[in-house]
Amino acid sequence: MDNSIEIESLTKVYNGKFKAVDDVSLKIGRGKIYGLLGQNGAGKTTLIKMLTGVIKPTSGTAMIAGLDLNKDALKIRRITGVVPQEYTTDGDLSGKENLKLVADLYDVPRKDAEERIETLLRMVDLYDVKDRYASAYSGGMRKRLELVCGLMNTPEVLFLDEPTLGLDVTTRENLWSYIRSFEREFHITIILTSHYLDEVDSLANELSIMDHGKIIVSGTSSDLKKSLKGDTITLKLKNDDEFKIVQNFKEAIEVKKMELGDIRIKVNNSDVVLPELMKYLSDHKISPQSINVRKPSLDEVFIEYTGRNINAEQSGKDYEKLMTMGRGAK
Amino acid sequence: MSGLIPLTIRDLKRWYRNPVSAVVGVIQPIFWIVLFGSAFDITRFGVSSTTFFEGAPDYITYLMGGILTIIGLFTGMFSGVNIIWDRRLGILQRFLIAPINRASIVFSRILSSVARISVQIMILFAVAFVIPNGLKIVNGFTLMDGVILVSAVFMVSFIFSSFFSILAVRMTRMESVFGIVNLINLPLMFASYAMFPPDLMAPWLSHVAKYNPVSWSAQSIRMVLIHGTLTASEAHTVLIYMLGLLALALFMLVITYIISNREIRE
Numbered sequence: 001m002d003n004s005i006e007i008e009s010l011t012k013v014y015n016g017k018f019k020a021v022d023d024v025s026l027k028i029g030r031g032k033i034y035g036l037l038g039q040n041g042a043g044k045t046t047l048i049k050m051l052t053g054v055i056k057p058t059s060g061t062a063m064i065a066g067l068d069l070n071k072d073a074l075k076i077r078r079i080t081g082v083v084p085q086e087y088t089t090d091g092d093l094s095g096k097e098n099l100k101l102v103a104d105l106y107d108v109p110r111k112d113a114e115e116r117i118e119t120l121l122r123m124v125d126l127y128d129v130k131d132r133y134a135s136a137y138s139g140g141m142r143k144r145l146e147l148v149c150g151l152m153n154t155p156e157v158l159f160l161d162e163p164t165l166g167l168d169v170t171t172r173e174n175l176w177s178y179i180r181s182f183e184r185e186f187h188i189t190i191i192l193t194s195h196y197l198d199e200v201d202s203l204a205n206e207l208s209i210m211d212h213g214k215i216i217v218s219g220t221s222s223d224l225k226k227s228l229k230g231d232t233i234t235l236k237l238k239n240d241d242e243f244k245i246v247q248n249f250k251e252a253i254e255v256k257k258m259e260l261g262d263i264r265i266k267v268n269n270s271d272v273v274l275p276e277l278m279k280y281l282s283d284h285k286i287s288p289q290s291i292n293v294r295k296p297s298l299d300e301v302f303i304e305y306t307g308r309n310i311n312a313e314q315s316g317k318d319y320e321k322l323m324t325m326g327r328g329a330k
Numbered sequence: 331m332s333g334l335i336p337l338t339i340r341d342l343k344r345w346y347r348n349p350v351s352a353v354v355g356v357i358q359p360i361f362w363i364v365l366f367g368s369a370f371d372i373t374r375f376g377v378s379s380t381t382f383f384e385g386a387p388d389y390i391t392y393l394m395g396g397i398l399t400i401i402g403l404f405t406g407m408f409s410g411v412n413i414i415w416d417r418r419l420g421i422l423q424r425f426l427i428a429p430i431n432r433a434s435i436v437f438s439r440i441l442s443s444v445a446r447i448s449v450q451i452m453i454l455f456a457v458a459f460v461i462p463n464g465l466k467i468v469n470g471f472t473l474m475d476g477v478i479l480v481s482a483v484f485m486v487s488f489i490f491s492s493f494f495s496i497l498a499v500r501m502t503r504m505e506s507v508f509g510i511v512n513l514i515n516l517p518l519m520f521a522s523y524a525m526f527p528p529d530l531m532a533p534w535l536s537h538v539a540k541y542n543p544v545s546w547s548a549q550s551i552r553m554v555l556i557h558g559t560l561t562a563s564e565a566h567t568v569l570i571y572m573l574g575l576l577a578l579a580l581f582m583l584v585i586t587y588i589i590s591n592r593e594i595r596e
């Protein structure tokens with residue numbers, strides 16, 4: 001088996017009408033870190049919940065490590081580790097007790113469990129606070145505890161749903177290095193969802209962009225960047241007449257108007273083309289409100305394929321999510 | 331049932347570590363016995379307890395069967411409340427992810443409720459013996475009596491714990507459970523022989539109470555506490571009640587298993 005996970009036409013319809021995940025098919029290779037990138041509400045968590053047996057798919061299926069999601073649910077749960085988006089540790093138990101509970105739920109033999117708990121706690125620097133109640137952990141500590149809960153059964157496949165949501169930069173980078181070391185040390189397949197481009201870019205060997213429940217595009221980060229075929233110049237113009245003039249700019253490979261009114265111009269080599277564009281604009285008496293030049297990046301990939309900027313209207317939502325995190329406001 | 335023991339232990343840990351719930355759990359049975367024991371004690375108006383309360387030496391001795399049963403009824407609702415609590419905190423997801431029999435998520439709650447109830451019962455007995463005009467065992471207490479008492483309380487606790495747990499399998503709101511508790515607990519308590527014998531009740535009420543499992547448990551416990559060794563006809567009555575409780579408990583066991591295994595959601 002080359003593929004650790006094969007998803008076939010997985011679909012989830014909520015309340016009989018809303019398609020949160022829409023006919024997703026995907027093959028994920030063994031021993032890789034695979035990123036699922038998408039905005040809030042793209043359907044990442046719903047997809048993960050189906051793959052981990054928390055909710056039932058409306059239709060479709062998946063094979064995980066050779067096991068059928070619709071037939072071998074229990075076996076799949078035995079060999080997968082999950083770190084859900086929300087807190088799932090018990091605040092009224094200590095860090096160590098939480099891990100012990102998870103070990104018991106996975107039938108880890110007592111002696112192995114003791115050893116593994118200590119190793120894992122040390123690995124994420126929680127050994128010194130192991131006897132403190134989880135409710136008294138800071139956000140980053142709690143998230144680290146969640147991470148190792150997902151490793152307690154030494155899984156073949158690990159699902160990480162937004163593992164660094166709402167953490168500060170240092171803590172995030174810290175967690176990234178833990179995640180990389182999990183992959184190196186345990187040779188497991190990791191599926192990681194995120195709406196942080198840098199996170200997916202730096203961790204994932206391969207990724208898919210998800211939008212409105214669908215997979216829009218998949219590939220390695222560098223392949224996706226190459227697929228952009230050049231640099232992007234973004235302009236803010238005053239009116240549609242100006243847009244029509246810019247459309248006739250000869251060096252442009254493509255000129256597109258975005259949802260928020262920005263004009264995106266695809267060019268081969270912005271270093272050479274930009275001066276020409278400036279001249280063209282001034283010849284036509286157009287003075288743009290802003291100009292922005294970007295080399296291929298995951299950001300650009302996201303905008304190219306979804307027509308939206310991933311970080312637009314994001315920060316407010318992040319804050320909201322933080323405030324309700326762990327409270328499962330349903 | 332995989333997962334049952336660790337989940338039960340976790341639930342009990344949360345209980346005894348929480349000073350409020352532990353203290354409430356201890357004080358509650360004392361309140362019941364002291365308050366109900368004097369509020370409903372009509373023997374102080376010269377009513378003879380032996381005549382009106384089925385031969386009981388005093389009202390509290392009569393009331394014990396009722397109180398033991400009601401503790402089962404009221405503590406049972408917590409198993410439902412706690413499942414919803416776990417759901418709202420997100421902890422339930424951790425259990426749904428784990429390779430356990432999902433019924434154990436619910437049964438651990440029921441088991442720990444039953445365990446808590448056992449503790450409360452021991453406290454209740456201790457208090458009932460100590461207070462003035464309290465519990466008096468006049469006709470002896472055999473091993474058989476003990477078995478009947480304990481199994482009646484366990485069965486009734488199990489029945490109500492599982493009832494409230496089934497409700498919680500899909501609910502997301504705490505208020506819903508409390509609403510249902512308010513709706514059914516008091517009627518279940520008053521439309522039963524928990525407080526008063528059939529002769530002191532309105533005829534229609536006493537007729538309804540006959541079919542109430544609270545009555546079955548209360549009557550069985552009370553008969554063994556008051557009479558010690560039972561006559562053949564008393565034993566027959568107790569046997570019928572106990573079989574009724576057993577049938578209901580088994581029914582709840584099967585239903586709870588099926589529903590919790592299939593229907594529990596995050």
Ligand SMILES: Nc1ncnc2c1ncn2[C@@H]1O[C@H](COP(=O)(O)OP(=O)(O)OP(=O)(O)O)[C@@H](O)[C@H]1O
Pocket residue numbers: 014015018020038039040041042043044045046047085162195
């Ligand atoms: N239980 C539910 N009932 C109805 N709709 C739901 C439910 N859970 C999620 N949804 C909807 O499904 C869509 C996808 O949600 P999902 O949580 O999978 O998104 P996500 O990609 O994980 O987003 P985020 O980045 O915010 O975590 C959203 O529009 C959400 O409102």
Ligand SMILES: [Mg+2]
Pocket residue numbers: 044045046085161162
């Ligand atoms: Mg999500």
